[in-house]
Amino acid sequence: MQPEDPQTIVEFSHERLEDLIQALAYAAIDDFDACMSLLREDGSDTFAWLEAGFNDFLGQLKIIKADLQGALARAEVSNRELEAKLETIERQQAAIRELSTPLIEVWSGVLCLPVVGIVDSQRSAEMTESLLEAIVNKQARIAIIDITGIDAMDTKTADHFIKMAKAVRLLGADCTLSGINPAIAQTLTHIGVDLTGVRTMRNLRDALQTFLREQSAINLKIHAGQAQG
Amino acid sequence: MKRASASTGHMGSHNGTRAMDQNLAIIQIRNCLLVSIQAELHDRLALDLQESLMERVRAVDAKGVILDVSAVEIIDSYITRILNDIGKSVRFMGAECYIVGIRPAVAMTLIEMGVELDSVSTALNLDLALERLELLQ
Numbered sequence: 001m002q003p004e005d006p007q008t009i010v011e012f013s014h015e016r017l018e019d020l021i022q023a024l025a026y027a028a029i030d031d032f033d034a035c036m037s038l039l040r041e042d043g044s045d046t047f048a049w050l051e052a053g054f055n056d057f058l059g060q061l062k063i064i065k066a067d068l069q070g071a072l073a074r075a076e077v078s079n080r081e082l083e084a085k086l087e088t089i090e091r092q093q094a095a096i097r098e099l100s101t102p103l104i105e106v107w108s109g110v111l112c113l114p115v116v117g118i119v120d121s122q123r124s125a126e127m128t129e130s131l132l133e134a135i136v137n138k139q140a141r142i143a144i145i146d147i148t149g150i151d152a153m154d155t156k157t158a159d160h161f162i163k164m165a166k167a168v169r170l171l172g173a174d175c176t177l178s179g180i181n182p183a184i185a186q187t188l189t190h191i192g193v194d195l196t197g198v199r200t201m202r203n204l205r206d207a208l209q210t211f212l213r214e215q216s217a218i219n220l221k222i223h224a225g226q227a228q229g
Numbered sequence: 230m231k232r233a234s235a236s237t238g239h240m241g242s243h244n245g246t247r248a249m250d251q252n253l254a255i256i257q258i259r260n261c262l263l264v265s266i267q268a269e270l271h272d273r274l275a276l277d278l279q280e281s282l283m284e285r286v287r288a289v290d291a292k293g294v295i296l297d298v299s300a301v302e303i304i305d306s307y308i309t310r311i312l313n314d315i316g317k318s319v320r321f322m323g324a325e326c327y328i329v330g331i332r333p334a335v336a337m338t339l340i341e342m343g344v345e346l347d348s349v350s351t352a353l354n355l356d357l358a359l360e361r362l363e364l365l366q
Contacts, residue, residue, distance in 0.1 A: 125337075132333030139353055163340045170336040172329060172352035221364055 012047040016040075020051060023058075032062040101127045103134045110211055111140040112204060116149030124160035128167055135173050141215075143168050144207045148179030158193045165198040174199065178207045253278055255285050261293040261362055262286060263355070267300050275311040282315060286322050293362035294319050297355060299330025309344045316349030325350060325365060327358040 019038045026035035035058055039051045101123075104112045113131055131143060145161065147153075165175040178201040180188070188195065201207035253274065256263045262285055264278065286294060296312070298304070304312075312328060319326040326349045339346060352358035 128337060128340075129333065132336055135353070136333055141353065141357070167333075167336040167340045170331050170339060170346060170351055171333065172327075172331070172350075172354075172357065218360075218364065222360065225363065 010046045012045070016047060016051075020054070023054070027058050027061070030065070032058060097123065097126060101130050103130060105138060105140070106144075106204075106208060107212070109139065109141040109215075110144065110208060111135060111138065111142070112144045112146060114146045114149060114204075119150070119157045119160055121156075121160065124157075124164065128164045131164065132167055132171060135168065135171055140173055142174045142176060142211050144176045144178055144201075144204060144211075146179045146204050146207075147177065147184070148181070148203070150184065151181070153184045153187055155191050155193070158188060158191070162193065162195070162198065169197060176201055176207045176211075178202070178204050253281075255282060257285075257289055257291070258359070260289070260291055261295060261359065262289065262291045263295045263297065265297040265300075269303060270298070270301050270308050272307055272311075275308050279311055279315050279318070283318055283322070286319060286324055291324050292366060293324055293358075294326045295352075295355060295358045295362075296326070296328050296349075297330050298328055298335075299332065302332065302335070304331075304335050304339065306342060306344050309339065309346055312346060313348040320348070325362060327352050327362065329353065329355055329358045 023035045023038040026032070026038070036055055039055045039058075040048050041052045041055055042048055102114065104114070106112045111131070111134055113127065115127070119127075134140065135143060145164065147161070150157075161177065165177065168175040176199040177195075180200055199207075201210065253264060253266060253268070256265070262282065264282065266278075268274065282294065285291070294315075296315070316326040316328075328346070328349050329352045331351060350358075350361070352361060
């Protein structure tokens with residue numbers, strides 16, 4: 001192929017072209033130092049200008065790449081930290097859930113569920129589940145839900161407790177709510193919560209005492225019936 | 230579903246009830262009737278039970294009816310309606326109806342669905358239901 005204009009011909013040695021190709025190959029594998037050492041910057045001829053241009057580009061590319069990698073590493077570190085924090089929170093939540101539903105058999109056939117803190121739908125579902133299981137396993141006749149540890153109650157929370165009481169009654173056990181404080185009593189009245197079917201007692205002690213009194217009355221009646229029969 | 234078929238013998242010579250073929254035995258204890266439901270309670274079975282149970286309540290002049298549902302894993306809204314109907318009819322005939330042994334999962338589902346099982350009484354187990362029925366008399 002003959003060039004039309006002799007002035008456009010640039011002469012350079014084959015080695016320099018090979019050096020340039022090799023330098024680009026180094027750049028492709030991120031070895032910028034090896035790459036730049038192969039490029040001349042003296043600008044002694046046209047090819048050297050080309051090399052200088054490449055050198056500038058590659059130098060900038062190197063800086064940008066280093067910046068990006070630094071940012072990426074920092075992001076990864078903070079990401080890992082966040083993940084660790086999330087994991088801790090999850091673990092703690094599980095621990096709180098475990099702690100949140102202690103079921104105490106205060107007397108034979110009497111289960112007590114003291115409730116402390118905020119009752120959301122997930123927690124109430126878990127409480128109901130464990131309460132119902134315990135009632136069936138222990139054949140408890142009465143479940144006392146003690147809410148002394150709750151300061152305020154909204155419609156939703158009240159609804160959770162009513163559902164819990166209804167579920168307990170479906171199993172055939174009685175449900176007593178004890179320890180309602182004045183503020184909650186007023187709220188419940190104000191929002192018009194229907195508490196029929198749920199017995200309410202001043203405190204755990206009263207609830208237990210009432211149950212025992214009624215139980216002994218029932219036993220007396222049964223014995224009387226047997227004596228007659 | 231035919232595993233409890235041996236117990237159908239308790240039905241004795243009582244005839245004309247399809248529930249007989251379906252693992253439902255109506256057992257008489259003193260003046261109470263006990264039905265232990267050992268199969269899944271599907272609609273047809275529940276309706277048959279309702280029919281044959283009413284006949285038996287009148288025949289033996291029962292004072293109480295106890296339905297043991299401890300083996301039933303699914304109670305839907307239709308079954309609940311039939312159970313409520315049974316409860317109401319039994320009450321009209323001057324007896325009391327107890328459902329015993331509702332599973333915790335079933336209870337939770339019924340509450341979540343907002344279905345009321347309010348025309349029947351519930352008891353934890355057969356023993357307690359009998360005790361309460363005895364106290365009523």
